[in-house]
Amino acid sequence: MKAFNVAIVGATGMVGQEFIKVLEQRSFPMADVRLYASDRSAGRKLFVNHKEIEVKETDNDSFERIDVALFSAGADISRQFSPVAARAGAVVIDNSAAWRMEADVPLVVPEVNPEDIKWHKGIIANPNCSTIQMVVALYPLHKVNPIKRIVVDTYQSVSGTGLAAIDELTTQAKQVLGGGATVPHVYPHQIAFNLLPEIDVFLDNGYTKEEWKMVMETRKIMHAPDIAVSATCVRVPVFIGHSEAVTVEFSELMTPEEARGILAQSPGVKVLDDTSVSLYPQPWIAAGTDDVYVGRIRQDFSHPNGLVMWVVADNIRKGAALNAVQIAEEMIKREWISPKG
Ligand SMILES: NC(=O)c1ccc[n+]([C@@H]2O[C@H](COP(=O)([O-])OP(=O)(O)OC[C@H]3O[C@@H](n4cnc5c(N)ncnc54)[C@H](OP(=O)(O)O)[C@@H]3O)[C@@H](O)[C@H]2O)c1
Numbered sequence: 030m031k032a033f034n035v036a037i038v039g040a041t042g043m044v045g046q047e048f049i050k051v052l053e054q055r056s057f058p059m060a061d062v063r064l065y066a067s068d069r070s071a072g073r074k075l076f077v078n079h080k081e082i083e084v085k086e087t088d089n090d091s092f093e094r095i096d097v098a099l100f101s102a103g104a105d106i107s108r109q110f111s112p113v114a115a116r117a118g119a120v121v122i123d124n125s126a127a128w129r130m131e132a133d134v135p136l137v138v139p140e141v142n143p144e145d146i147k148w149h150k151g152i153i154a155n156p157n158c159s160t161i162q163m164v165v166a167l168y169p170l171h172k173v174n175p176i177k178r179i180v181v182d183t184y185q186s187v188s189g190t191g192l193a194a195i196d197e198l199t200t201q202a203k204q205v206l207g208g209g210a211t212v213p214h215v216y217p218h219q220i221a222f223n224l225l226p227e228i229d230v231f232l233d234n235g236y237t238k239e240e241w242k243m244v245m246e247t248r249k250i251m252h253a254p255d256i257a258v259s260a261t262c263v264r265v266p267v268f269i270g271h272s273e274a275v276t277v278e279f280s281e282l283m284t285p286e287e288a289r290g291i292l293a294q295s296p297g298v299k300v301l302d303d304t305s306v307s308l309y310p311q312p313w314i315a316a317g318t319d320d321v322y323v324g325r326i327r328q329d330f331s332h333p334n335g336l337v338m339w340v341v342a343d344n345i346r347k348g349a350a351l352n353a354v355q356i357a358e359e360m361i362k363r364e365w366i367s368p369k370g
Contacts, residue, residue: 030058031058031361031367031368032058032059032060032368033057033058033059033060033096033097033357033361033366033368034059034060034061034062034063034094034095034096034097034368034369035052035057035059035061035062035063035095035096035097035098035099036062036063036064036065036091036092036095036097036098036099036114036119037049037062037063037064037065037098037099037101038065038066038087038091038098038099038100038101038102038106038110038114039065039066039100039101039102039103039106039124040064040065040066040070040075040084041064041066041070041073041075041084042066042101042102042191042192043188043191043192043195043345044101044124044191044345044349044350045064045066045101045102047345047346047349047350047351048099048101048350048353048354049075049076049077050350051346051350051351051354052077052354053077053078055354055358057354057357057358058361059077059078060368060370061094062077062078062080062082063082063085063091063095064077064082064083064084064085065084065085065086065087065091065102066084066085066086066087066102067086067087067102068086070084071084071085071086072084087102087106087110089110089113091110091113091114092110092113092114092117092118092119093117094118094369095114095117095118095119095369096118096119096120096366096368096369097119097120097122097357097366098111098114098119098120098121098122099122099124099350099353099354099357100114100121100122100123100124100125101124101125101349101350101353102125103125104125104126104127105127106125107121107123107124107125107127107128108127111123111127111128111151111152112151112152114151115150115151115152116151118369119151120149120151120152120153120357120360120366121151121152121153122153122154122155122353122356122357123152123153123154123155124155124349124350124353126157126238126242127154128152128154129154129156129157129242129246129249130245130246130249131154133150134149134150134152134153134154135148135149135153135154136154136155136156136246136249136250137153137154137155137156137250137352137356138156138161138164138165138168138250138352139352139355139356139358139359140165140168140295140296140297141164141165141168141250141251142250142251142252143359143363146356146359146360146363146365147363147365153356155349155352155353155356156242156246156250156352157239157242157243157246157348158185158189158271158344158345158347158348158349159181159183159185159239159242159243159260159262159271159273159344159348160242160243160246160247160250161342161347161348161352162271162273162321162340162341162342162344162347162348163179163181163243163247163273163275163340164247164250164251165295165297165298165321165342165347166275166292166298166321166323166338166340167179167251167275167277168251169291169292169294169295169298170277170279170283170288170291170292170336171251171253173283173287173291174279174280174281174283175253175279175280176253176256176277176278176279176280177256177257177278177279177280177334178256178257178258178277178278179247179256179257179258179259179275179276179277179278180258180259180260180275180276181243181258181259181260181261181273181274181275181276182260182261182262182263182273182274183228183243183260183261183262183263183271183272183273184263184265184267184271184272184273184274184312185228185239185262185263185264185265185271185272185344186265186267186268186269186270186271186312186344187215187220187264187266187267187268188268188269188344188345189228189264189271189344189348190215190216190264193214193215194215194216194220195268197213197214197215197216197220198220198221198266198268201213201219201220201221202221202222202266204221205219205221205222216264220264220266221266222266223266224263224264224265224266225263225264226261226262226263226264227264228240228262228263228264229242229262236260237262239260239262240259240260240261240262241260243258243260243262244258244259244260267312267313268316269312269315269316269317269343269344269345270311270312270313270315270316270341270342270343270344271312271341271342271344271348272310272311272312272339272340272341273339273340273341274337274338274339275337275338275339275340276329276335276336276337277329277335277336277337277338278329278332278334278335279334279335279336280334281334282333282334283334283336284328285326285327285328285336288326288336288338289302289326292323292326297319297320297321297347298320298321298322298323299320299321299322299323300322300323300324300326301314301322301323301324302323302324302325302326304325308324309324309325309339310322310323310324310339310340310341311341312341314341315341315342315343316343317343317346318343318346319343319346319347319351320342320347321340321341321342321347322340322341322342323338323339323340324338324339325337325338325339326338
């Protein structure tokens with residue numbers, strides 16, 4: 030079996046830690062593994078497959094002989110070092126928003142558009158976490174009955190903001206329960222026992238950048254530039270797992286039974302939908318697992334060709350680390366990458 034040299038940039042972060050876990054759990058064929066972060070974490074030791082590895086500061090020499098470079102250190106670091114890694118001959122799979130909408134960078138969800146991997150020029154972009162889980166659930170339906178319009182409201186966990194946000198929710202929850210005051214650092218307002226309809230920056234059109242990512246990325250991944258999408262993205266005091274209420278208008282009628290049947294056969298999807306026993310997806314159940322869960326599938330009372338559904342997934346796994354590793358696995362399976370040795 031061929032083994033590949035892998036670099037993880039942002040290895041000490043929320044997604045970086047999950048990269049290590051996913052690579053280990055899926056027995057990804059790794060030869061050399063190198064872990065990178067900023068100078069703050071340089072010298073820290075982390076374990077990969079029971080082997081202790083020292084974290085190094087990312088620099089221009091970090092990617093020599095690397096086959097696959099998994100980036101999760103934010104857009105600025107990706108903009109600086111992804112081209113360096115690509116020039117060194119690595120295939121970069123980037124979790125940030127830096128390259129997603131570039132015309133010469135494929136934006137890939139393996140269950141939807143694996144063929145796009147082939148035309149990469151050194152950098153492949155991993156989509157936004159909220160977009161990934163939505164297209165995994167909707168693409169199998171779209172193939173049967175083309176989607177005309179999507180209206181989605183998200184309920185996004187704090188892990189989507191990284192480790193500092195997990196600390197912030199934990200600290201604030203204790204402060205509120207103890208009767209004390211909270212001081213927001215990561216978010217503009219208190220997140221404990223609250224909801225914030227603000228994810229990423231506000232744009233001139235009134236949407237946030239997170240909401241706009243869902244519009245543009247969905248169209249690019251599904252090769253459907255005409256799909257109308259409107260999103261409202263909300264941060265909720267949940268640690269792990271993003272949830273989405275999705276209202277879809279199809280070209281023709283699709284019954285809930287037909288949608289359940291299609292989704293039950295679709296890769297990466299698990300249908301949890303029996304209201305008689307309160308069975309529906311929940312972030313608490315999705316956390317730590319790989320599937321995209323779909324439930325509450327029902328006819329849209331406001332439109333004859335509409336369906337409404339509830340879609341939940343672990344944003345750190347399928348929304349980030351797992352999707353990126355699946356892209357690398359797809360390249361290996363299709364022999365679109367060979368190790369440098
Ligand atoms: N969390 C999610 O659900 C999610 C989903 C999809 C995509 N993403 C994206 O993944 C990226 C990381 O997110 P996260 O949640 O893992 O954040 P995080 O927990 O805050 O971790 C950030 C990581 O970036 C590293 N880093 C910071 N500055 C650096 C520098 N100058 N050079 C090299 N490394 C540096 C940090 O290293 P130090 O330890 O040295 O500070 C740390 O390893 C972001 O682009 C985010 O948008 C996150």
